[in-house]
Amino acid sequence: MGSASQDTYVLPEATAPSLVLAHPTDTEKHRTWTLNHREWGGALALEEYLKREPYFTTIPLTRDGGMTHWILTDSSWSADRGGNRPVLASCESIRKRVLVASPSDNTVHDGVGHGIGSVFTYPEFRGNRYAARMLNELGPALRKWQSDGRDAVCSALWSDIGKTYYAKKGWAAFPSLHVEFLVSTNHQTGESGGDKVSPITYDNLEPLCQRDEQLLKEKLLHTAQKTSRTSVAFAPDHDTLRWHLYRDDFIASILFKSDPSQSQEPFSRGALAGPQGRRVWALWSRNYYGGGSGSAPADNVDKNTLYILRLVVEPEESSEEGEDENPSEDIHEAFAAVIQAALREASRWHLGKVDLWNPSPTVKKLIDRSGFRHRWVERDEDSIPSMMWYGDEDVRDVEWVANEKYCWC
Ligand SMILES: CC(C)(COP(=O)(O)OP(=O)(O)OC[C@H]1O[C@@H](n2cnc3c(N)ncnc32)[C@H](O)[C@@H]1OP(=O)(O)O)[C@@H](O)C(=O)NCCC(=O)NCCS
Structure with missing residues (x-):
């Protein structure tokens, strides 16, 4: 497990049982956005990017809890101690509606699918498999997340780091x-x-x-x-x-x-x-x-x-x-x-x-x-649509129809 005394944290192994998925505090979100502005700020200056990210929690689809911020951290670290608990990796998920048709019946079913975005590890923590651990926890967690007790249908992300990293973790690459x-x-x-x-x-x-x-x-x-x-x-x-x-x-x-x-x-x-x-x-x-x-x-x-x-x-x-x-x-x-x-x-x-x-x-x-x-x-390399399927079928046997930019997040 990771340990902490005053402000000194000993970093745990990515396999440590004490590592957990958690939700960041506002201070932690701010710190994460400050660091990942370089990746996803586009043409916005940092100050504007720091306004855009919280703005997402006020607009259609992502308001009212439609968007969830996730971090990987150690369960022994408190979130309250001045907001400086290490964030080992971070990402977001957005709850979306998906439509599903199976060849064995003539109805289209409505279900929940999660879009995942902004997978990020602070530069000083990279290469320790923290992102891998977070994703390995997140995939199964999203199956039951905000889906009214039923299983979600799928989760999807758009990889900017090629086709294999996420595929190895269960998100198969689709046509790009x-x-x-x-x-x-x-x-x-x-x-x-x-x-x-x-x-x-x-x-x-x-x-x-x-x-x-x-x-x-x-x-x-x-x-x-x-x-x-x-x-x-x-x-x-x-x-x-x-x-x-x-x-x-x-x-x-x-x-x-x-x-x-x-x-x-x-x-x-x-x-x-x-x-x-x-x-x-x-x-x-x-x-x-x-x-x-x-x-x-x-x-x-x-x-x-x-x-x-x-x-x-x-x-x-x-x-x-x-x-x-x-x-x-x-x-x-x-x-x-x-x-x-x-x-x-x-x-x-x-x-x-x-x-x-x-x-x-x-x-x-x-x-x-x-x-x-x-x-x-x-x-x-960029924006590779990648899907994890929560149904019984192998994800490679699923047809993703209308795999267009509107799905992206
Ligand atoms: C990609 C990122 C999240 C990986 O975090 P991490 O905690 O170091 O990841 P892990 O230790 O679990 O895995 C490292 C693996 O990522 C791969 N990787 C990192 N950056 C990569 C890139 N730009 N392109 C391809 N692979 C990359 C490494 O080669 C390594 O591969 P391996 O598993 O075959 O050894 C981190 O480098 C990061 O935050 N990068 C900037 C933001 C970004 O690009 N996020 C991904 C958006 S889809």
């Missing part, structure tokens, strides 16, 4: 393909396509999320039948999408506070095109690079990215049934108009590219025929 559209190579003059799209705002977001969930449930049933595998998706619901948008707003309000040109026309949250029943829409958010330096958006245009959080084709199902069936002309047009809108918005907000994660087979066909210059990227 994205398509990238550079703003600079997809220039169109004028406002071409602008008349065909409507912006998505906070006002029209909720019914689109509801429609998306309805379509996704149909797709899950279809996938489970077609593949004879259990199929799962994170619900692209109003709270989940608003979490991304509120996060984006918080960051942009700081980065653009002294830039009056940006206040004239608000940032659109996405774009929608096509007639009712045959629509295509995308929701997106901005990511400003800065390596925690507090630098200005215009300094890093090449790295700054507009992420398509979710792309919906209404309805996609029939076009995926036949291998040779191609999306109809009106869907092609609507898709092109939406991507064009994303590129325009990216350009206006100092974002050099538009990224879309794991497009479905139908969307791949749309991209290939769209005429937009693009590049396919298989990520090996």
Whole structure:
């Protein structure tokens, strides 16, 4: 076990039975954020990052206990002694809704899935297997966490350290393909396509999320039948999408506070095109690079990215049934108009590219025929979607449907 006298702590082995998962005090959270600002501060200066992290506990999805902070510490160390008990490793979990369809029945079930983020070990404690120990405790703990007495369906994280570290601990790596559209190579003059799209705002977001969930449930049933595998998706619901948008707003309000040109026309949250029943829409958010330096958006245009959080084709199902069936002309047009809108918005907000994660087979066909210059990227290191499955199936036999950026945390 670890021991402590006054302020001197003897560090325990990572295998010590006295090590436990616990929740950090406010002082400990503050200390952890101060240290991990370099990793996850993006373009925010430390002072702003220290405001953003507690802000998450006030917004949809993560308020009211939706977010949990975890640390690995020694049970013999008191949390009260001036807040200087060592934090051996830390992370967060976010409770999310997941939708599950099994090949053996015709219903989509609602369950709990946990997103895990910010896995971190203080620099002075690295290499001692503390993160490994924390994760080995956390995986089983999340099975029963905030899931109303039932087992959670899964937990997921997005690894920034490659595909093997988390896989060895039970979070299997899933596809990490994205398509990238550079703003600079997809220039169109004028406002071409602008008349065909409507912006998505906070006002029209909720019914689109509801429609998306309805379509996704149909797709899950279809996938489970077609593949004879259990199929799962994170619900692209109003709270989940608003979490991304509120996060984006918080960051942009700081980065653009002294830039009056940006206040004239608000940032659109996405774009929608096509007639009712045959629509295509995308929701997106901005990511400003800065390596925690507090630098200005215009300094890093090449790295700054507009992420398509979710792309919906209404309805996609029939076009995926036949291998040779191609999306109809009106869907092609609507898709092109939406991507064009994303590129325009990216350009206006100092974002050099538009990224879309794991497009479905139908969307791949749309991209290939769209005429937009693009590049396919298989990520090996960053943001690798990784899942631990709490059901009876082997995680490698589970289909993760709509494995897009909106799932990320
Ligand atoms: C990654 C991190 C949490 C590991 O913490 P730790 O307590 O030292 O981890 P452990 O002692 O359990 O494991 C060390 C392992 O992590 C691997 N690792 C650490 N950083 C890595 C990186 N950037 N890329 C790949 N592997 C890495 C080590 O090579 C070692 O591998 P091994 O198990 O094959 O020997 C820690 O280095 C850290 O906080 N890094 C900065 C934040 C970060 O990148 N977090 C992960 C986000 S997904």
